[in-house]
Amino acid sequence: MSIRLAIIGCGGMGHRHLRGLARLQQAGWRDLELVAVCDQHRPHAESLAAEAAATLGRAPQIVADLADLPALGVVAVDITTTPPAHHTLACAAFALGLHVMVEKPMALTVRACQTMQRAAAAAGRVLSVAENYRRDPINRLARALLAAGVIGQPRFVIHHTVGGGDEMLISVWRHQKDQSGILLDVGVHYTDMLEYLLGPIERCYAQVRLHEPIRRNPAASGAAVAAGNDPAGVYGARQRQMPASFRATAEDALYATVCFADGTVGQLIEDHAGHGAPLWSRQIHGSRGSLDMPVDRTGVPLQLTIAGQPYTGSLLELVPEFQLDPVSAALFGGARLEHYQLDFAATDQRLLAVEYADFAAAISSGRAPEVDGAQGARAVAGVYALLESALLDRPVSIAEVLAGQVATYQQPLDASLAD
Numbered sequence: 001m002s003i004r005l006a007i008i009g010c011g012g013m014g015h016r017h018l019r020g021l022a023r024l025q026q027a028g029w030r031d032l033e034l035v036a037v038c039d040q041h042r043p044h045a046e047s048l049a050a051e052a053a054a055t056l057g058r059a060p061q062i063v064a065d066l067a068d069l070p071a072l073g074v075v076a077v078d079i080t081t082t083p084p085a086h087h088t089l090a091c092a093a094f095a096l097g098l099h100v101m102v103e104k105p106m107a108l109t110v111r112a113c114q115t116m117q118r119a120a121a122a123a124g125r126v127l128s129v130a131e132n133y134r135r136d137p138i139n140r141l142a143r144a145l146l147a148a149g150v151i152g153q154p155r156f157v158i159h160h161t162v163g164g165g166d167e168m169l170i171s172v173w174r175h176q177k178d179q180s181g182i183l184l185d186v187g188v189h190y191t192d193m194l195e196y197l198l199g200p201i202e203r204c205y206a207q208v209r210l211h212e213p214i215r216r217n218p219a220a221s222g223a224a225v226a227a228g229n230d231p232a233g234v235y236g237a238r239q240r241q242m243p244a245s246f247r248a249t250a251e252d253a254l255y256a257t258v259c260f261a262d263g264t265v266g267q268l269i270e271d272h273a274g275h276g277a278p279l280w281s282r283q284i285h286g287s288r289g290s291l292d293m294p295v296d297r298t299g300v301p302l303q304l305t306i307a308g309q310p311y312t313g314s315l316l317e318l319v320p321e322f323q324l325d326p327v328s329a330a331l332f333g334g335a336r337l338e339h340y341q342l343d344f345a346a347t348d349q350r351l352l353a354v355e356y357a358d359f360a361a362a363i364s365s366g367r368a369p370e371v372d373g374a375q376g377a378r379a380v381a382g383v384y385a386l387l388e389s390a391l392l393d394r395p396v397s398i399a400e401v402l403a404g405q406v407a408t409y410q411q412p413l414d415a416s417l418a419d
């Protein structure tokens with residue numbers, strides 16, 4: 001029997017999730033049935049319902065209130081709103097006995113994440129976090145290679161990303177501290193990826209900056225939107241309606257040292273205000289070699305170096321047991337992949353399809369989803385450990401942040417949130 005689903009939040013990511021669901025159904029997985037959509041801005045819900053009618057063959061009902069969902073037979077919701085609403089909507093869904101998948105960041109603050117975890121546990125329902133980067137087949141392979149000890153014992157990781165200048169990143173809210181801020185919005189992918197690859201982060205010390213307090217939106221004056229600033233082509237039309245420039249309140253750069261429980265040390269630079277040469281680097285160095293990782297969702301192969309020499313053999317031969325899950329294998333064209341060649345939208349749909357399949361399997365089987373509330377909260381806590389550390393100008397542990405012992409940065413955010 002199919003799981004009747006509602007998408008709550010019909011903006012950019014709501015439309016991308018719909019395309020992921022359609023991709024999953026085209027590949028033969030029909031466990032989830034979209035029967036309702038909901039958005040506080042009705043035209044967004046109408047747009048999603050119309051696209052669903054065209055791609056899934058049936059228009060979902062537009063609802064204004066979550067309380068209307070059980071009467072439609074809905075048992076699961078997919079929350080793709082902006083972050084401040086995640087925890088209130090999730091808790092309302094749990095109170096109605098619904099299962100929840102929620103976009104990253106799981107919530108705006110660690111305390112809000114923990115409220116969601118408690119509500120899920122009390123309701124006995126699935127709480128899954130839609131973290132997509134780790135599900136990239138290239139990242140799956142990287143993790144398998146590290147676990148097989150191909151580079152020996154990891155010693156340090158370099159994660160550098162620099163670019164963006166003073167342009168708006170996708171939308172105004174991403175630059176507002178009370179809505180998320182870039183460092184939470186993007187950084188939560190990276191804290192999750194770092195833990196996915198190297199295990200728990202223990203503590204960190206960071207400096208953060210707001211380099212570009214005024215952000216420009218070239219789309220407002222009719223300029224073409226760069227593809228990287230309009231992922232999957234779902235934001236461009238709305239960017240033309242956003243202000244041509246605005247004041248940013250959230251920091252846009254961080255420079256940090258990150259210490260992992262196993263002794264690995266990381267250097268994390270995430271600078272969304274770079275005007276110089278764009279930079280991407282995710283390199284993990286170990287006692288035998290290093291692994292150079294491409295930008296997530298590009299399908300570019302990993303580069304392995306052993307004893308100072310580029311490794312030219314097949315990486316898959318080093319991990320004979322490595323297999324992608326059946327849904328990823330069907331969607332990406334094989335259970336054992338070293339690379340893939342798809343455009344961004346096609347890759348995006350496939351990764352979101354894999355998230356949906358994991359959510360459906362967790363509901364049907366009772367097993368935990370891959371990214372559960374605890375891991376979703378750790379990824380958020382990882383970002384706030386960095387922001388709290390910068391504010392206090394001292395190292396901060398994830399444990400302190402999860403225990404609420406360090407929350408100075410988050411206090412005004414918690415005060416602004418509905419319970």
Ligand SMILES: NC(=O)c1ccc[n+]([C@@H]2O[C@H](COP(=O)([O-])OP(=O)(O)OC[C@H]3O[C@@H](n4cnc5c(N)ncnc54)[C@H](O)[C@@H]3O)[C@@H](O)[C@H]2O)c1
Pocket residue numbers: 008009010011012013014038039040041044080081082083085103104105130131132171185
């Ligand atoms: N995993 C990824 O790669 C990825 C990429 C982009 C966005 N996201 C995440 O997806 C979420 C949404 O981002 P987006 O880019 O779609 O933003 P968006 O602004 O395009 O869309 C958000 C939608 O939520 C609606 N909304 C806000 N509060 C609501 C509420 N209380 N009830 C009902 N609807 C409400 C808005 O009206 C809007 O339609 C964010 O958490 C973001 O971080 C993830």
